[in-house]
Amino acid sequence: MADKAVQEAAPTIAALQRDRTMLTMLSLFLPHLRLHSQLIKLQYNAGSSGCFPLHYDSDESVDARRVTAILYLNPGWEPAHGGELQLFPWPRPPVTIPPLDNRLVIFSTCRMLHRVLPSLAERFCLTTWMSIMNPGPPPTPIQHLEAGSSDRSLENLAAQPEVRRALAKVHLKDSWAQSLIESHADSEARTSMLATFWREVELLQQKIKILGLDGIEVSKLKHAPVQWF
Numbered sequence: 001m002a003d004k005a006v007q008e009a010a011p012t013i014a015a016l017q018r019d020r021t022m023l024t025m026l027s028l029f030l031p032h033l034r035l036h037s038q039l040i041k042l043q044y045n046a047g048s049s050g051c052f053p054l055h056y057d058s059d060e061s062v063d064a065r066r067v068t069a070i071l072y073l074n075p076g077w078e079p080a081h082g083g084e085l086q087l088f089p090w091p092r093p094p095v096t097i098p099p100l101d102n103r104l105v106i107f108s109t110c111r112m113l114h115r116v117l118p119s120l121a122e123r124f125c126l127t128t129w130m131s132i133m134n135p136g137p138p139p140t141p142i143q144h145l146e147a148g149s150s151d152r153s154l155e156n157l158a159a160q161p162e163v164r165r166a167l168a169k170v171h172l173k174d175s176w177a178q179s180l181i182e183s184h185a186d187s188e189a190r191t192s193m194l195a196t197f198w199r200e201v202e203l204l205q206q207k208i209k210i211l212g213l214d215g216i217e218v219s220k221l222k223h224a225p226v227q228w229f
């Protein structure tokens with residue numbers, strides 16, 4: 001809804017985009033973010049088994065979006081329709097959320113890995129992306145650990161957003177690849193995308209090894225002090 005012509009064609013949603021109630025209320029819980037503005041995306045899925053692969057909506061170094069809020073508009077949704085949103089708060093297990101009418105789901109734009117399962121029915125939602133004013137300097141480089149570091153230091157290291165992204169991608173690599181296959185028709189472009197994906201996984205595996213996190217048990221990371229927002 002960044003486009004003026006679209007705003008004129010959909011005045012109710014344009015009014016929702018201008019309304020700051022949700023942004024103000026969320027700021028009470030997340031004051032450190034200093035949320036500043038919002039943009040709405042209108043989404044329609046035709047229901048021909050379309051889906052979204054595993055992804056983050058953005059990255060702290062890419063743009064100012066920090067909170068994603070999705071309002072589902074699907075009266076009469078049934079389990080056979082599919083199209084559930086799946087959140088992956090790795091290292092915790094995934095959470096599957098049916099896109100029920102009037103349901104609002106809020107998560108971190110940059111830190112919550114998610115996907116949408118294949119949908120067999122038409123599906124609608126409004127996604128609001130809330131942004132901060134000044135994205136600030138890029139995140140500090142990863143602090144490497146000494147050999148023989150304690151479990152606590154490893155947990156802290158694994159909690160750093162960039163490291164957690166790398167660990168999540170490597171640990172979820174098979175489901176991730178499967179989600180890419182399900183979301184794209186068989187084509188040369190898909191084959192090359194998958195090849196790029198596996199090359200990236202290999203590089204991340206090397207990085208994880210250098211950080212001394214390659215042998216770490218996922219169960220040990222369940223208590224890592226993750227800052228979700």
Ligand SMILES: O=C(O)CCC(=O)C(=O)O
Pocket residue numbers: 043052057070084085099114115116125127
């Ligand atoms: O359709 C949904 O439930 C989520 C879509 C999504 O992940 C996105 O637009 O980035």
Ligand SMILES: [Fe+2]
Pocket residue numbers: 055056057114
């Ligand atoms: Fe998304």
